[in-house]
Amino acid sequence: MCGIIVRAGVGDALGELLTGLENLEYRGYDSAGVALRRSDGEIAVCKREGETEALRSDLDADRLSGAVGIGHTRWSTHGAPSDANAHPHTDGENRVAVVHNGIIRNHETLRAELRDRGHEFTSETDTEVIPHLVADALDAGRDPSAAFRSAVDRLEGSYAIAIVVEDSDEVYATRRGSPLVLGLGETANYLASDVPAFLEFTDRVVYLEDGDVVVVDADGYQISDVAGDPIERPVETVDWNAGDARKGVYNHFMRKEIDEQPVSLRQTVDGRIENGRSVLSEFPPGSLSDVDEVIFVACGTSYHAGMYGCTLLRRRGIPATAVPANEFAHEPMPLSDRTLVIAVTQSGETADTLASLRAAEESPARTLAVTNVVGSTAAREADDALFIRAGPEIGVAATKTFSSQVAAIALLADQLEASGAGRPDRRADPAQSNDRDSHDASADTEGSISELDTLPDLVETVVNDGGAARLATQYSEADSYFFIGRGVGYPVALEGALKFKEITYEHAEGFAAGELKHGPLALVTPATVVVAVFTGRNDDRTLHNIREAQSRGAPVIGIGPDSARAARETVDEYLSYPAVDPDFAGILANVHLQLLAYHAAEIRDRAIDKPRNLAKSVTVE
Incomplete structure (x- = not known):
């Protein structure tokens, strides 16, 4: 949750920062922002609530430029989505700009201490204490690297942090409990929360570990511990390709x-x-x-x-x-x-x-x-x-x-x-x-x-089956959706319900089939769609459970093997998959459930790739 992108290299950084932010939007999309070190050494910041596209519109007007920059796409933890709470955060004078993932657990103590020394804060975030700590150290005569290390030494919690400082061509970064990976390109070097951020620019990476402090510029990088002692980390080649991180011809x-x-x-x-x-x-x-x-x-x-x-x-x-x-x-x-x-x-x-x-x-x-x-x-x-x-x-x-x-x-x-x-x-x-x-x-x-x-x-045959799209439309007016299964069908039912609720925002629950009569049946009405997963093992018991639902007027969608005649003849609608060992039947059934959720969300015009309140990688407890 939340995404960081850093670029230090030759030429203008803004385009690559925006590409990185768009590639990271699955990690958070409440707000986005960038900070660039301009050619005159000053730091320019642009940030706003909303998705990266909204930020891009603002940047087209501001026309920021610079060869070194940091960017962030936010999933809110401290403070609601707003322009003020968006990253990067600064020290108030734009000498230091910071992007941060994670949680600073002692931020209230640090904020009170800094206020007592005259610092003013403009956001509700825990992050804002970081640039003020760095600025404090700069005022005390420390160079940017030492100021950054002294600030990090004061922090408690989990974090990945990157900062730019006025009049410096370097970016300073560290991690503890939140991911941060270094990308090594031909004309620029990168830091990001995840490899897809810069996969279009390089496939050579260095995975940073907790406690690593990295200094990155156009010419290279240095990794050390907080005390400044050098650390060696291996350079690896990622076997993913840039096309894997693009939608191509797909809408989602x-x-x-x-x-x-x-x-x-x-x-x-x-x-x-x-x-x-x-x-x-x-x-x-x-x-x-x-x-x-x-x-x-x-x-x-x-x-x-x-x-x-x-x-x-x-x-x-x-x-x-x-x-x-x-x-x-x-x-x-x-x-x-x-x-x-x-x-x-x-x-x-x-x-x-x-x-x-x-x-x-x-x-x-x-x-x-x-x-x-x-x-x-x-x-x-x-x-x-x-x-x-x-x-x-x-x-x-x-x-x-x-x-x-x-x-x-x-x-x-x-x-x-x-x-x-x-x-x-x-x-x-x-x-x-x-x-x-x-x-x-x-x-x-x-x-x-x-x-x-x-x-x-x-799986290819199931992917090409159009039945889920038809049923998503047919049952789009239901009040609730219950998913049931036995054996490997039980976790698949839970997964089907999770997918459905994640992206449709409709009420969906998953149960072990036999549990339906131990409480959930009280909620079953003709407006409740029951989706039953058949695997070819203990299907007769699942049939008994769905008959109980049907007797209360609920329509039942069955998902099971081609050969399951009893299931096909009992349910109201049936999505089939080819014969396979029951141990692996759940994998095929799950593809039908994914497609059912996808089409149901598409009918409702939901933000399928960016469901509300959710992010891809949950890196805070």
Whole structure:
């Protein structure tokens, strides 16, 4: 949440800053602004409430220019969206301009102290104390670098910060708890909250870590700790391309990313299946054999992927639990050295999930990050990392990353099973637990992990099915939408409800199918649409639940296999997908649910890529 872009180089910075802001709008779009160091050394600031396009209009009139600049797109935490609360913030005299993501927890104390020394504040934000602290240090005779470090030393909380100072060609930045990545270009260098901000200009990056202080100018960069001691960080090449971060012919990133799921799934499974079994290079044979239980920690869509993973693992005889990260972090469960805690996070920067990961790291448990971003905080801090390889996702409502998360977790579940995880009897013979050929998959699962190889083509057929658009129109006047499912269909029902409420702003809830009669049925009326997920497993029980809803007059949309005749004949409308192992049926059903939500939001003319009050990457608790 919130996005930072910095550019220091040759030529005018404004165009690239605006491009970066537009690429970062998925992180926040309450307000936006830029600060540029002009050729005369002075700092010019332009900021305003609203999206980047509104800022661009103002800039066309102001005609700001400069080779060094910072920009910010805001998701409000302290203070409502307004011109005054927009970033960058200055010291009042435009000697220092600052952009900041995160929360300064001691800002009230610092503000009171600075006011006592004559500083005046014009916003409600916690950020505004930062430029005043830097200005205070400059007044005390410190150079810009020392002034910045002294200000950072006073801050408590989480932050990514970048500043420009008058008469300096350098940008000073640091991070603690909020992401910041350095981009190295041919004629300019960049800093941003996320790689897509500058992906059109360079694919060479340096992932900064907590406590790093970086000084960037047109010629290069230097990284050190707060004390000034040099630090070396590796330069990496990102394998995403700039086209992945553009809408192209699509009206919305969400629809583009729904359609990209066949590609993202192929990337997830490519090279990871051999002879019908999962082969993850991150985990050599036997490396997972000492796992007795698995605990998933995650938020939102990633939490639903973790719930899906629990079902896959339990079916393989491995105890598994999913816990919301915002609960686990503060009420952690008993963990042993045979517990594997899996943090599922698309960005690898989700604050609650990182807090859970750190709580687990203080225990004897082993930790693993399932993430989309190489170099992310979660990937660096966990004992191991499994990358989903879905490519950049820009839409706030996660789509292709859910599919890839589930596929990656399915691969991991297969490898855990083959290693004898959760089965002490197999560990008694180390040779057996390390020998994949000795494992009888048919004893534990109904299908083979090799079916994951067929999923991309099957998803393609669902993406091309136009049924969801028709049903979105047909049921657009409903008062409520209930989503139900069993087994892997349950987390998919929760995910379907989440997508629907996120982007349509309509009342939508998800339930385990059997829970419908334990309370929610009281809310079912003829104006309530019930969406039932069928997976080919325990569908007869789900049919009983939907008949209960139909007896109260509710129309029912079924989503299930082509071959599910009883389901098709019972429900009012049916969206089908090709035959697949029930373990993976939820992935196909979920694509229908994504399209249903998308078309329902499109009918209502919602801001699909920028739903109100939400941001893509939640980097504050």
